[in-house]
Amino acid sequence: MMFRHWITVFTISALILGLTACASNRTSDESNRGFLGLFRGGTPQAGASSEAGIGVNSFLWRASLEVLSFMPLSEVDPFGGVIITDWYANPEFPSERFKVTAYILDTRLRADALSVQLFKQTIGENEAWADATIDAATRIQVENAILTRARQLRIQTLPD
Secondary structure (H helix, E strand, C coil): CHHHHHHHHHHHHHHHHHHHHCCCCCCHHHHHHHHHHHHCCCCCCCCCCCCCCCCCCHHHHHHHHHHCCCCCEEEEECCCCEEEECCECCCCCCCEEEEEEEEECCCCCCHHHEEEEEEEEEECCCCCEEEECCCHHHHHHHHHHHHHHHHHHHHHHCCC
């Protein structure tokens, strides 16, 4: 019980940090449309510094939270750079669901500082969830959406 409490505290803290530090004009509908489009062939919407309090690149951290914001969060560790979502089923396709694990591996804003793992399940004939394969390009598209958003966040901090 205490562990779940700390997960909730970390989740709320990370979201507050991400939302207050980022002055993004995107609506949640725009964020959702961009990421959901990756699973349906759409185009992702886009959007080396480390802030005190987290152990990873703050731009990658905030971008990951934004891109994955429509999915319920299961575990969030801003010090270790891990975001694990719970299963998410798109209401338009209730027979399949997705789960994401994002790892931020460095304090620098670099492409190799991000690793995303995607998991997919579909409902089988016996009405039970079964693992399904995901196109490798989809994982790359999710990573690119996060990296693009992280670059946008970085650019917003540059002086004019």
